[in-house]
Amino acid sequence: MKIFISADMEGISGVAANQQLKTVQEYERFRRLMTEDVNAAIAGAYDGGAAEVVVADGHGNMSNILIESLDQRARLVSGNNRVMCQLEGLDHSFDGIMFVGHHGREGGSDTAVISHTLAGVCVEEMKVNGKVVGETEMNAYVAGDFDVPPLFISGDEAYVKEVKETFPDIESAITKKGVDRFAAELIHPEIARHAIREGAKTAVEKAADFKTAVMPGPVTFEITFKGSQQAKMTTTLPTVEQIAPKKIHFTCKDMITGYKQMWGCVIIAITATNGVMGSVNA
DSSP, X not given: OEEEEEEOSTTSTTOOSGGGGTSHHHHHHHHHHHHHHHHHHHHHHHHTTOSEEEEEEOSTTSOOSOGGGSOTTEEEEOOXXXXXXXXXXXXXXXXXXXXXXXXXXXXXXXXXXXXXXSOTTTEEEEEETTEEOOHHHHHHHHHHHTTOOEEEEEEEHHHHHHHHTTOTXXXXXXXXXXXXXXXXXEOOHHHHHHHHHHHHHHHHHTGGGOOOOOOOSSEEEEEEESSHHHHHHHXXXXXXXXXXXXXXXXXXXXXXXXXXXXXXXXXXXXXXTTOTTTTOOO
16 A cells, blocks of 8 residues: 655644744744644555655645654655645555645635645636636646545645545544634644644544546647746646636646646746746846
């Protein structure tokens, strides 16, 4: 049994406000909390019968998890130059995927803590074949192309509810209850980690019962950006069409190919936010 864990930071135990992940002193504190939540999921996976676990750090610069504090049984994908973003390292050899510390989508519930979709600076809404998706749903559909089913999620209450609208049978652990996008009613991290470990254990024990999340090709992505300059610059990719001042779409043969192109568009849009090469003089 081989398990893939995609880890994010906004949904981990203890996080309530964006500044906690940005100021130096607080960020170092929450890196430790993120690592411990991931450790709980790793332990649960092994409790449930896993023989191998790979973790992909998927927050921000994707280099947050402290390798020296990570469960020694797991391997870690770290660093930010990745073609497959939060799914780097995933392939057909895995038996299930877990999403630890993830969060609600941009424009979803008003009590989803630090909600956004991939890049809050640029993405307003993401649709796949007409369905609005957050990061977890989109990643799960990509995993489906690898025949890897989604098993488990952890994050705030609104996030869990959101994902269960698409995947009602997925195992879950609630780490907090959102009050606002930047406020939450927290539980002690040890209590959250116990729930994560138990949920991950149950998920792996039941892995054979879960179905893959299939989005049949061809796959059309429709992305609404927050600025027209972001949408415009993605059309440097010849397959991308701008269909409104802030909106683009493109079609690919399958989810994996579409995901890569989507990520390329997001990278371009982030760069275009304040003008491409605006600070370069040579």
